[in-house]
Amino acid sequence: MLSMRISPGRRPAPWTTWAGTARCQPRVLATPGSTDALRALLHEAAERGEGVRAVGAGHSFTGAATTSGTMVSLAGLGRRTAPDGRTGRSEDVEEVEEVVPLAGGGALVTVRAGIGLRALNLTLARHGLALANLGDIDRQTLAGALGTGTHGTGARHTGLAAQVRGVRLMTAAGEVVDTSADTHGALFEAARLGLGAVGIVLAVTLRTVPAFRLTAREAPQPLDEVLERLDGPGNLVDAHDHFELYWFPHTRRTLTKRNDRAEPLDADGAPGRARDPSGPGTRTVETARRLWSTGRRWVDDELLSNGLFWATNELATLAPGLTPRINAVASRALAPRTYTAASHEVFVSARRVRFAEMEYAVPRADVVEVLREVDRWVEASGVHVPFPVEVRFAAADDVWLSTAHGRETAYVAVHQYVRLPRDRYFAGAEAIFREAQGRPHWGKLHTLDRDGLAALYPRLDDFCAVRDAYDPGRLFANAYTTRLFG
Numbered sequence: 001m002l003s004m005r006i007s008p009g010r011r012p013a014p015w016t017t018w019a020g021t022a023r024c025q026p027r028v029l030a031t032p033g034s035t036d037a038l039r040a041l042l043h044e045a046a047e048r049g050e051g052v053r054a055v056g057a058g059h060s061f062t063g064a065a066t067t068s069g070t071m072v073s074l075a076g077l078g079r080r081t082a083p084d085g086r087t088g089r090s091e092d093v094e095e096v097e098e099v100v101p102l103a104g105g106g107a108l109v110t111v112r113a114g115i116g117l118r119a120l121n122l123t124l125a126r127h128g129l130a131l132a133n134l135g136d137i138d139r140q141t142l143a144g145a146l147g148t149g150t151h152g153t154g155a156r157h158t159g160l161a162a163q164v165r166g167v168r169l170m171t172a173a174g175e176v177v178d179t180s181a182d183t184h185g186a187l188f189e190a191a192r193l194g195l196g197a198v199g200i201v202l203a204v205t206l207r208t209v210p211a212f213r214l215t216a217r218e219a220p221q222p223l224d225e226v227l228e229r230l231d232g233p234g235n236l237v238d239a240h241d242h243f244e245l246y247w248f249p250h251t252r253r254t255l256t257k258r259n260d261r262a263e264p265l266d267a268d269g270a271p272g273r274a275r276d277p278s279g280p281g282t283r284t285v286e287t288a289r290r291l292w293s294t295g296r297r298w299v300d301d302e303l304l305s306n307g308l309f310w311a312t313n314e315l316a317t318l319a320p321g322l323t324p325r326i327n328a329v330a331s332r333a334l335a336p337r338t339y340t341a342a343s344h345e346v347f348v349s350a351r352r353v354r355f356a357e358m359e360y361a362v363p364r365a366d367v368v369e370v371l372r373e374v375d376r377w378v379e380a381s382g383v384h385v386p387f388p389v390e391v392r393f394a395a396a397d398d399v400w401l402s403t404a405h406g407r408e409t410a411y412v413a414v415h416q417y418v419r420l421p422r423d424r425y426f427a428g429a430e431a432i433f434r435e436a437q438g439r440p441h442w443g444k445l446h447t448l449d450r451d452g453l454a455a456l457y458p459r460l461d462d463f464c465a466v467r468d469a470y471d472p473g474r475l476f477a478n479a480y481t482t483r484l485f486g
Contacts, residue, residue, distance in 0.1 A: 024066035056144030060443035074114030113143035121344035134347035148443030153392035161193040166205030214346040246388035250324035253331035316386035323384035359413035360438035361403035367410035387415035400459035
C-alpha cells in the first residue's frame with residue numbers, strides 16, 4: 001500500500017512564503033511517505049500535464065516553490081518514529097542514514113533531504129559532528145537550503161552546496177539515482193544546487209567536521225572604519241574564521257560579528273579535555289558564566305533583536321520620516337558582547353521580525369565601493385530603510401550555480417520590513433549590484449532572467465543541458481525556474 005497524505009477537501013489552502021512575497025494555489029499538497037508513493041504522484045501529475053514542485057519551510061522570498069499543480073512536501077519521506085521512553089508518545093527519530101568516518105577527522109553523513117536544518121544540527125551534534133559553515137537561519141529544510149544556495153560567512157569557507165558529496169534524487173521518469181562527483185557527475189552538479197529543477201532530492205551526503213565551539217564577539221563600530229579594514233593586510237575578513245557586519249542606513253554605524261574557533265567538543269557536547277581547565281570551583285564558575293551568557297543572549301536576541309526591533313519597524317512604518325533618527329538610536333543602543341557556544345548555536349539567530357530581502361554576491365574586491373554606492377543612493381533617493389544592510393563573505397568554489405563560483409565573494413543583502421514599500425529601494429540597490437557583476441541569491445528577490453544570468457554563470461548552459469536530459473517535459477518547472485533557465 002502506498003503511503004501518502006494529501007490535504008483534505010477539494011483544494012488545499014493557498015500557500016505563501018514566510019514573508020508573504022510569493023503565493024500560489026496548488027491543486028494538491030501531498031506528503032508522500034515512501035519513494036513508491038512519490039513515484040505514483042509524479043506519474044499522475046505527468047498524465048494530468050501539470051507541474052510538480054517540492055516545498056520546504058517557505059523561507060525563500062521568490063516563487064521557487066509555487067505551483068498551480070502538485071506541491072510535494074518531503075517532511076514525511078524517510079522519517080521514522082519511535083516511542084519516547086519518558087512519555088510513551090511516538091516521537092520523530094531524526095537519525096542519519098549512514099556515517100562514514102574520514103581519516104582526517106569528521107565524516108561523510110547521509111541524511112534525508114526533508115530534514116530541517118535545526119534537527120540536522122542537533123543530530124550531527126549527537127554524533128560529535130558539525131557543518132563547517134552555516135547560514136544564520138535554521139528553519140529551512142536541508143533540500144531547500146541547498147537548492148537555493150544558502151551560504152553563511154567566512155573567507156576560508158564555502159556555502160552549504162560545496163559541502164555536499166552525494167545526492168539521491170528521483171527524476172521525472174520516476175527513477176531513483178544516486179549521484180556524486182564520480183557517478184552521474186553532471187546530474188550531481190545540477191542536483192546539489194539547482195532549485196529542484198532536475199528532480200526531487202531524497203537524501204544528501206554531507207562532508208562534516210568534528211563538532212566545535214565558536215567564540216562570538218559582537219561590537220558596534222563606525223562604518224568608515226570598517227570599510228577601511230575590509231581590505232589590505234590585517235583586514236577584518238581574513239583575521240577571523242567567520243566575519244560579517246550589519247550597517248544601519250542613514251547612519252555611519254555598524255554592528256560587527258567576529259566568530260572564531262574556540263575548542264573542539266566531545267561526542268556528548270562537552271568541551272574537549274585538552275582545553276578544559278580543571279580545579280576547585282571550575283564547574284561552578286563555568287555554570288554561572290553559562291547561565292549569565294544565556295541570559296544576556298536572550299536579552300540581545302529576543303528582546304533587542306526581535307521585540308524592540310519589531311517596535312522600531314512599526315514606528316518607522318507609521319512615521320517614515322523618523323527612520324534616520326530611529327536608526328541612530330537603535331545603532332547606539334547596541335552594546336558589545338562576547339560568548340562561546342556550540343558552533344550551530346552561534347551561527348544561527350532567531351528571526352521573528354518579517355521582512356523581504358534581496359541579496360547579491362559581488363566580487364569581494366568590489367564590496368567597499370558597492371556599499372559606498374548604496375549609501376550614496378539611499379541618501380539621495382529619500383527612501384527610508386529601518387532594516388540594516390548585511391554583508392558576509394565566502395571563499396570561491398566550483399559548484400556550477402553557486403553564487404561564489406570561481407571567485408572570492410562578498411554578499412550584500414538589503415532588507416525591508418514587510419509592511420513598508422520596497423520596490424524602489426530594491427531596484428536602486430539591484431542596479432548597483434548588477435554594475436558590479438553581482439549574482440543574485442537564488443532564493444531572494446531579484447529581476448534577472450536567463451539572458452542576464454548567462455553572462456554571470458559560465459556553467460549555466462551545462463546546467464540547462466542536464467535539465468533538458470532529465471526533465472524534457474518540464475515536470476519540475478514553474479514560472480520562476482522558467483524565467484531563470486528558459
